[in-house]
Amino acid sequence: MSEYLPIAILMTSLGVAPLILMMPEHASRLRTTVNLTAATLKLVLVVWLTAVVVQGGSPDMRFTVAPGLDLHLQADALSVLFLALSAILWLITTVYAIGYLENGVDRSRFFGFFTLCVASTVGIAMAGNLFTFLIFFELLTLATWPLVVHRGTAEAHRAGRIYLIYTLGGGLALTVGTIWLYTLAGEVTFTPRGVLGDLPQTDSIALIIIFVLLIAGVGVKAALVPLHGWLPLSMVAPAPVSALLHAVAVVKAGAFGIMRIVYDVFGIENVQELGLSTPLALLAAFTIIWGSVCALTQNDLKKRLAYSTVSQVSYITLGIALVSPLAAIGGLTHLIHQGIMKITLFLAAGNFAEAHGVKTVSAMNGMGRLMPISMLAFTVGALGMIGIPPLAGFMSKWHLGLGGLEAGQPEVIALLAGSSLLNAAYFLPILYRAWFLDPPDPAPVRRKLGWMLALPPAMTAVLIIAAGLFANASFSPLGWTRFIVSLEYQ
Template sequence: MKSLLILFPIIMPFVLAVLLNVLKFNNKKSREIYITCCIIFNFILTVYTMHLDIDMKLEILKMNEFINICLKIDKLGVLFSILASTLWIFTTFYSIEYMDHEKNEKRFFTFFILTLGVTIGIAFSANLVTLYIFYEMLTLATFPLVIHAESKDSFKSGKKYLIYSFGGATFVLLGMILLYNINPDLSFTAGGILNDSVNGNEKMILIIYILMFLGFGVKAAVVPFHSWLPAAMVAPTPVSSLLHAVAVVKSGIFSIVRVSYFIFGAQVMRSVNAHIYASVFVVVTILMGSFLAIHHDNLKKRLAYSTISQLGYIILGVIMLNENALIGGILHLVNHALIKIILFFCAGAIYTKKHIKNISDMKGIGKEMPITMWCFSIACISLIGIPPTNGFVSKWYLALGGLNANKMMFPIILLVSAFLTSIYLLPIIVTAFFEKNNNIEIQNNDPGIKMLFPIISITVIVVLLGIFPNVVVNFVEKIVVELI
């Protein structure tokens, strides 16, 4: 009976989302309190479930070896679910104030809560089929958020998002069917499940891995399947934050980690050279994302292309197939989520208070919105990888991983990308603080406490995790030691 508790963090957001539309709220404030309590309650429920038993498992439906819906909690799932649940709380506070100037708030928060349940489902999936089901549900749950504005551009972006997402899912499904013919057990097992199935199947295993890598890589914005992500910037900023920091792109990364180390395993990937083929896509993703970011004046678009490049860092850590690299990759999954959500929160605050979208219009805004822009600046410094921020820690491990793999090219690419990151981020800080603007108001124009609290809180976390990284590093090392 205890194992049934694993369902609650997944099902409760669905129940609470329905109740949001059923219950009669006396006023807007009571509805906001309900939404906040829902997200916090689900966080507590998630933590409590994992505290009871980190290896809890529940088989929901098993028709055969392929159609087997099963949930399980493990250390990687714990890390991802805690990251998502925590950032969802901050995003909730932020969204309540931000969405005041948007329409259809109830619909927005309905799918906002639903998406949390689906994301926890991805974290707790025990096999490839269960992961695939929640992965598809994630597309359906986030689509209404992408088209929230109901404008021509939003519908166009939503259409592209569906085409890319379902196209990637088709690759994954094809890979799953081919994999099932080689090994009927698709359960996630640390170290992989294919060690006894390689001989005579090398080419097929390589094809299956590339299919799954590219399929899950669509949501991870791997080039050339990246263009849906900048297009989705027409969505409200809280949606952009979720897309770039937690729900969608990190689910793609999380799935690539699952496939690489819980289905194929490092030994099998080396034997079929899967990591070599994948590295071509990753290197192009890192460099192209950085180059494209430089040329965009629109702040959210620049941050979107930055995300593409930074996601390449994480995947690079995954495919280098050594401990330091994987530690760096998983660390950057966490660190990038924290950093990028700050950057998007700040971009949203600037738009809400000043209706500014372009970097060229941000002259002197650092004097008018000092707290917002100082937090933005700290996040930029961390994304570049300057100590003592958390971004430096993960990139240090990634560079060590490249040296451990005897691939000098990878640390060099990381350095080049860090230089490019400084080129597209530092001018924003210079424009905000040092360029003169006679129209800037003297009084403080930072957003209200509901938006400012998440920005400041996560900025403090970014700095603390740079100074005291072992809080996360030690847990990540426990994950990695089981995989390599």
């Protein structure tokens, strides 16, 4: 029974997407029911899958497309990490999106592609080989484009165009790298500690080039500097899309891709032997600082958050590139932690814009009094990003810092300290304005928020607190990543 779980989980979104796309625009009740049922069902199935994986199972499915070219779905511990994130946050974001787009236009199109987008992340999470990964990775690009340009303004179309140029360029690099690797090594199935095994010396130049191609391909989505240009522009998308893009789908798919390539294709030891781990770590370090510095200068709230994502996602890359189990724990945990923190920030930011038309940092005055729940959620997210204990972000930073020391690179501590200072410098002024300055009188009011908008950020804020407070419990993200890392570093 459990061997059908991967395909069942994939179908809860991939199978539902065309249904939603075909629904008439006015059938909003039906659409909502289908959406929420699918999201809930997916969550239940993921919980089931987690139980299976914990007991040592690894459900596996193959469909041969062409000789030597298999579509391979496989659920291992790393997939479950990403699946759990996407299942929980998809449900929350769907609720939010339904409230957000109440009385909107083109909702069938929106929710159809929204579901397709999640289907792609599910595929990416469970891809068992590089080919399958590539297919879903490209599907994700195509599924997100309609969401970015959803509003149909000239600005949205420009952002969409740039998004496509960046991601299709990255996709091309990834495709070339994949084909090259398949010609060299045959089928590249993801296996812990790398599929390439002992590398023949002669191939090292080719392998380095392949590695660069693959990382550049996924690095576009992971917004590694200098491949991050599309991310701040795509802020024109509606709030739930931004939230999903930054927390689960696109950016995380990139970071997850880096994980798969380093851990399960090359193997961390081979990456180190090829001399590639240090450059990758340096690139991540530079991105962390650069993103934060850029965030400082943004007055547009969502742009500031976007640059913050550029910076924070590179924590994950840094954790992978530092050759150390503790750093890996930090990086992998941050995949989850950054997700719940960033989605909270974006959902709250969306609420400010919806309720009071507040889109810039300078207009945030008195937000704490006007919208206490959303602002509390935002505060928790922001403090978590700075790395204030006991919130989730602290746990990632703590392990990353220890990992840096373990890898013999104490500079990482200085990097994290600097990043925390920069995070404080761009988040605390927002909190100051919101809680300690008076709102404009009279405050501009656009609409009243229902529970569907107010509740999701509050729920994710609770997750941030819980993920940090109960970090040592086995069911926490930290507990799960410890389990994963024990498989990679044996």
